[in-house]
Amino acid sequence: MENIHQKLTGEIWKPMIIKDMPxxxxYDISNYGRVKSFKTNKEAGAIINGSILKGYKILNLKDSNGRSTKYVHKLVAENFIPKENDLQIYVIHLDFDKSNNHVENLKWVTRTTMFAHQKINPNYKRGTINYSKLTETEVIRLKLKLKRGKFKLYKLAKEFGITHTQLNRIRSGENWGHVKID
Incomplete structure (x- = not known):
């Protein structure tokens, strides 16, 4: 926690409203996406930095009921941006920078709008799955072998280092459905 904090130009602080911590x-929150805790410094508060989860800043907040993990961008939106309708349950970063939690960079959107926004994200690489055991090239090879139909499924799964369930998901298009073979 920072003990000394400087107010930024145009920064507005307000007591933070947290849905499941009535x-x-x-805690106070600013339109710049900064959060102050008054637990240890009752007078001025102390800026809490939190941590990063998949590029998003998160905070572990604590009250009498226990701990709760919150995304900072969602807290900023809940405290500074009114929703236009109840279907808007997602908050997007307009500039695609997950670390920029300034209120002017955030917007409440529907699920459909969120996916449309993600498609135009220059940092989004369609078809790359970072945690996958297979590459697209391997999936193409696997799908070609499946198309020929001369292999036992359990042997194919073993050859590619995947489970039989995963193989069935690839066959049905549930996983890797965007990879097509001619």
């Missing part, structure tokens, strides 16, 4: 009196 008795919150320990």
């Amino acid at each position: 008795d919150n009196k320990d």
Whole structure:
């Protein structure tokens, strides 16, 4: 926690409203996406930095009911941006920078709008799955072997280092459906 904090130009602070922590009196939030805790410094508060999860800044907040993990961008939106309708349950970063939690960079959107926004994200690489055991090239080879139909499924799964369930998901198009073979 930072003990000394400087107010930024145009920064507005307000007591943070947290849906599942209705008795919150320990945290303030700013339109710049900064959060202060008054747990240890009752007078001025102390900026809490939180941590990063998949590029998003998160905070572990604590009240009398226990701990709760919150995304900072969602907290900023809940406290500064009114929703236009109840279908808007997602918050997007207009500039695609997950670390920029300034209120002017955030917007409430529907699921459909969120996916459309993600498609135009210059950082989004369609078809790359970072945690996958297979590459697209391997999936193409696998699909070609499946198309020929001369292999036992359990042997194919073993050859590619995947489970039989995963193989069936690839066959049905549930996984790797965007990879097509001619």
